[in-house]
Amino acid sequence: MGLTEEQIERYSRHIVLRQVGGVGQEKLLSSKVLIIGAGGLGSPAGLYLAAAGVGTIGIVDADKVELSNLHRQIIHHTADVGLEKVKSAEAKMRAINPDVTVRTYHRRLKADNIREIIKGYDFVIDGTDNFPAKFLINDACYFEKIPFSHAGVLEFCGQLMTVLPGETTCYRCIFNAPPPVGAVPSCSQAGVLGVLPGVIGSLQATEAIKYLLGIGKLLTDTLLTYDALEMEFRAVKVSRNPNCPLCGKEPRITELKDEKPPVCDLKKVE
């Protein structure tokens, strides 16, 4: 393919890295990453992956930008309120780096559409905000054999793990199924420190780039947890669970299905 002079300058601080070089940069330019959720996690991930020159970035989100998103979803600006999140995100990624092709999917992922969307991507970033979606992504990536980065955030804490389906610990190995209805503390009002998903989403982008370049050690079989109040990172070793309903010895999940979202009743929680 070869890099243009402008690209050599744009990516010069990558190219001087021994582990990246011109070859690595070309690899990034020919790679495809899908970001599911253009929210708190997807914002930094999208911006950094675009800036890094990941050639094709898909972005999935069914929502529109709301004012209450802006304290953490830094890919969206005040003037974007009311726009489709995928369109807002596309504009910022293209503005950062016109080398990048952005594919937008303004829809909610379901068992009957997720496989056709993720197919063909080299890596998936789970930037979703709900458990049914997280399990669906885990399962779909398992069936399509696409590596992905799982992450979650709540209040002042976050966590992430990279999954190489069929090889390393998956989300269901740790969390068998979504929490039961009524167990969830709060719904749309759950708080989160704005910068928190910025930290975690940036780590997800780091994992994507490492995977695409084939460098370093991936965050597999390890759940990295971050507590911003204590300013503490912990790498908790996890291992594949023989009882995992998806990738264990006797899998019960042999096809995709939609998990039911828990009932969201804020009054009950108060």
Place this chain on the structure above:
Amino acid sequence: MKVIVNGTEADFVDGLTVRGLLSERNVKMPDMVSVELNGQVLKRVDFEKTVLKDGDKVEFLYFMGGGRWD
């Protein structure tokens, strides 16, 4: 007996179960926690009958979604 919980060692009474540890640690929503004992994820139904031993390593792994459900 000494048990390492989330990386920190602490003293506990003998005979404590995983379920007991969850309440001792004031885990208000045990349904939102997966428990790993010495590197293996426990089945939820085994919390009650699993008795901890001196030197055990326990990790509480929390469900974390995001700021919003839809």
